[in-house]
Amino acid sequence: xxxxxxxxxxxxxxxxxxxxxxxxxxxxxxxxxxxxxxxxxxxxxxxxxxxxxxxxxxxxxxxxxxxxxxxxxxxxxxxxxxxxxxxxxxxxxxxxx
Numbered sequence: 001x002x003x004x005x006x007x008x009x010x011x012x013x014x015x016x017x018x019x020x021x022x023x024x025x026x027x028x029x030x031x032x033x034x035x036x037x038x039x040x041x042x043x044x045x046x047x048x049x050x051x052x053x054x055x056x057x058x059x060x061x062x063x064x065x066x067x068x069x070x071x072x073x074x075x076x077x078x079x080x081x082x083x084x085x086x087x088x089x090x091x092x093x094x095x096x097x
Contacts, residue, residue: 044077047073047077048070048073051066051069051070051073052066052070055069
């Protein structure tokens with residue numbers, strides 16, 4: 001049991017160090033992170049605004065109103081976020097191998 005606890009503690013320490021290094025990498029360029037904090041919400045706000053503009057200009061699209069279209073857009077944003085969280089590491093696999 002003690003060996004299992006030591007192993008778990010080791011992996012938690014390694015995980016903490018990896019998170020610390022990832023954070024240090026992000027804050028290395030403060031303008032980059034500031035730009036990200038501005039542009040990322042702006043991207044999604046503009047997505048909803050464009051849907052609103054199209055629906056107000058042309059009316060319902062094949063029976064779909066703004067609320068329904070915004071809901072579908074929100075689902076696509078959530079699915080994109082989940083794919084980024086779980087699968088973005090695969091993009092860099094070539095550099096790790």
